[in-house]
Amino acid sequence: MRKIFVLFVLISCANAAFAAEECSNCLNAKPRNCAYYTVMAAPNYRDHFYTCQTCNSGYKIESGYVVTGDDIMPTMAYNYCVEDCKGCTNCNNIGWTSANTGYQVYKTASCSCNKCVYVSTYRCAGNYFGSSTNGTSGCSPCPDGGLSSPGSTAKTACYKPAGSTGVDSTGSYTYMGTCIWKN
Numbered sequence: 206m207r208k209i210f211v212l213f214v215l216i217s218c219a220n221a222a223f224a225a226e227e228c229s230n231c232l233n234a235k236p237r238n239c240a241y242y243t244v245m246a247a248p249n250y251r252d253h254f255y256t257c258q259t260c261n262s263g264y265k266i267e268s269g270y271v272v273t274g275d276d277i278m279p280t281m282a283y284n285y286c287v288e289d290c291k292g293c294t295n296c297n298n299i300g301w302t303s304a305n306t307g308y309q310v311y312k313t314a315s316c317s318c319n320k321c322v323y324v325s326t327y328r329c330a331g332n333y334f335g336s337s338t339n340g341t342s343g344c345s346p347c348p349d350g351g352l353s354s355p356g357s358t359a360k361t362a363c364y365k366p367a368g369s370t371g372v373d374s375t376g377s378y379t380y381m382g383t384c385i386w387k388n
Contacts, residue, residue, distance in 0.1 A: 260286035296321035
């Protein structure tokens with residue numbers, strides 16, 4: 206009967222930093238957000254790697270494995286820390302609000318682990334027309350102080366309501382009906 210002896214090297218380290226010469230061919234660097242970790246190696250595997258024993262506050266342990274190619278220990282399990290996702294509270298869309306002059310922004314909310322993330326969508330404000338992807342360009346005011354609804358994309362959405370007044374070289378005037386701009 207053949208006996209196989211497994212040699213397992215375990216070096217304990219508490220928040221220690223390894224110099225490059227101590228870890229010249231590491232499979233992984235010190236695990237992120239790991240409060241306490243150990244260094245492991247297989248008998249015929251040239252590299253060693255870190256495994257978490259405990260995580261920093263707000264993180265939890267996940268497990269993985271590495272294929273070593275070693276004939277005695279062909280795979281080795283290790284632990285690493287991931288954010289402990291509990292979800293978001295009060296992560297709601299923010300309706301249309303003023304951005305820069307002539308622009309409005311709508312913020313769509315989504316929860317990414319424990320953090321509320323917003324994606325902005327832009328449109329032209331009332332009395333402007335066009336389109337914008339950044340809230341700083343793409344919208345123009347309606348001609349001659351005309352009006353338009355928020356989100357209007359064409360100049361033909363601009364109008365002067367009935368009862369509006371104006372002055373030109375011939376004198377003053379009053380619009381008898383709604384006047385819509387044409388391109």
